[in-house]
Amino acid sequence: MSTVTANRKPVHLAVYDTFADWETGHTTAYLARAGYEIRTVGPTRAPVTSIGGLRVEPDLALDDVEPQESALLILPGADLWDAGDDLAPFARRARAFLDAGTPVAAICGATAGLAREGLLDDRDHTSAVSFYLAATAYKGAERYVDTDAVTDGNLVTAGPTEPVAFAREVFRLLGVYDGEVLDAWYRLHHDSDAEAFAVLQQAAR
Template sequence: MNTIYVYVLDTLADWEIGYVTAELNSGRFFKRGGRNLSVKTVSYSEKSITTMGGMKVVPDCLIEDMVVDETNMLILPGADTWNDAKHTAILKMAREFLAHGAKVGAICGATVALANLGILDERPHTSNGAGFLAMFSPNYKGQDFYVDQLSVVDNNLITASSAGSLLWSKQIIEQLEVFQSDTLEFWYDYFNTGDSNYFFKLMQTLPSDE
């Protein structure tokens, strides 16, 4: 079973991970024979965290319990508390994941934390604007690799701006290969436009129970 680790920390931006965690955990649109995934929340402490929306989350496991494997993935959500030193351990784990070929998804404030650690210095990435990382990450030297898009895939790293959560979720799902390609396109088109025609096309791509 592949494990998708979702790092949880105080002030976590609820909406940024909502699309991807809901789909990966429920598997409601998975293709037949899609990979068996386990979504686990992980943190630096066993204590609950409070999201930006006021939700309490008790982590499933601690950082030291994580398994570094190319079949697993680490998702780093945005938050206002990434500059706290207690998050250094998960950032080092993110570096280890990338080094072992495992996937890492980072959005909004998490991209700032990666930038400050030098992880974005020599690979294409994005964030909340061209000058955003330089403003908030004093060690950032990756300006030449910045891509002004909502979400950017560079091999096993997927970064996104705070406004790119839907596209970021699509790209993560695509990397994990758990949807049929047409299912994923219609899923994205429906949530991106609200056009009900895409919803019915999405439903028609799903495998029947027969």
């Protein structure tokens, strides 16, 4: 099922106070199953607490993460994205990743953070709803796509109700699953399609 190579770089998952722990669970779980190391990245190494009350001690501080040492930066939503500039450094680091050709995947409020940073001005993207991003006064409204998740180059975006579609786009981008296997994974987890499970079982053999 997996087409990734053995010598892969780790995936970095951003964590910060009020991060939405449910939005990236499918993504990180199946990346880990595919052999990726998942490393958490906080503003510092100090513990943070998710919306769901999970206390996480980050593996790394944001300043210690370099794009060339990463396979992907994942930015989950958080109340803090809309409560000030505390998370702006994560959006700036996302710019550095994209400039270096390293993928970034943002969901929910993180898409607004990228919009404020100007990273959605020239890329197709999506979010919760178009007027949510319009409130950031960004210049990319014409590139907004009203769908579950969007990939443009090395950037994946999704709205808060689409964690499975978000994962699908990440898997496609990194080459973890493709073709009918990727479609079956999505149908199983999004639509509870029992027939899709048989496709995944066959691929696993």
